Amino acid sequence: MAFENETISKASLADKNNPDLTDSDHNGLFLKYLSGVYLKFFDVLDLEVLNPIPPIECRLKLTGYPQGLPSWEVKGGIEALSSGRFWHKYDLVLKGFLDFYRTFFTLVSSGSTKVQKDAAFPDRIEDILLFSDQFHQAARMIRLQVIHDPMFANEIRWQPAYKQLLYRDDVGRLIVTISQNSVGNAITELLWLVVRRIPDAQAYSQAEPALVRQLLEVRDRLVDYNLGDPIATPSWPRGVFVPQ
Missing domain, CATH: 1.10.287 (Helix Hairpins)
Known part of the structure; x- marks a missing residue:
């Protein structure tokens, strides 16, 4: 599905109270407490063809995407996608993401700081995530909210569900970003619109x-x-x- 920028720019703003745009404040929590430790967690990985880029630099002016999510520029542009090395590094981002969220939600649900046996980067989990006060603070906040609000607990995706996206920013760079799937969906998050469905x-x-x-x-x-x-x-x- 594709939308012309001109069409989107002329469209009326989406209703912020529309349930299709609700992320249960997960994105706000991430931006305020977890973004820094997330970037530090990935900073030690040798991604070679993926260059970390501040989200504000690759932000789409029209919609604000990627809304502060950690992002990487693909060195070499679209030609790099034909390289096996690119897809290997792309998978490292996904593996790191799964390690990050499994560790976080384990901390939320049980308070356990035990590193999972199948973790891809156990040493980095131990040295960076579990050593971070902000990481623990965010987990405590979610844990307290779960205890006091069972409905909120029901909204959380306790198993990591993800969107790993490739998109071009306003100056034509190819960008990789990944987010927890409870933060909107691919269309609403990228384009900040809700498709009107008419039978x-x-x-x-x-x-x-x-x-x-x-x-x-x-x-x-x-x-x-x-x-x-x-x-x-x-x-x-x-x-x-x-x-x-």
Whole structure:
């Protein structure tokens, strides 16, 4: 899904009370207490093709994204994506993210400072995260809120769910960022808009064939790379869309 900047700039502002834009203040907590220790945690990693960049420098003027989230510039731009070294370093960001949030929510839920056996960077967890007063302070704040507000506890994703995004900033740099998935969703977070959904069977039926053809093309590519097995359905019995 793509939106022209001109279209977005002319659109009315989203209602801040819209539930699709609610992040339960998780992002605010992160920015105030956890951003510094998060950057320090990643600073010791040798990412080579990913250069840490202050979020304010790669901020999209139109929407404010990445809203303060830690970000990295891809050295070499889009050409770097064809390099296996880039994807190896990209995976390190994800592994570090999972270590960070598993450690944080373990601290919130049980107060335990035991490093998980399957952690990718156990030494960094011990030396940087568990040694940080701010890290412990943020965990205590969430823990107290959970104790006093069971509904809040129900809103938290206790298992790390994530969005790892690649986007171009206003000057054309390719940027990597990653966030906990409870902070909005990909469209609302990146574009700061809520898509208006209006039931219209006739309009959908006109767009459906082209949409499904593109989805099937993506599926075929994944199958070619041995990333799944195709299945037949009444709407595409042999990989070809057949309107019902």
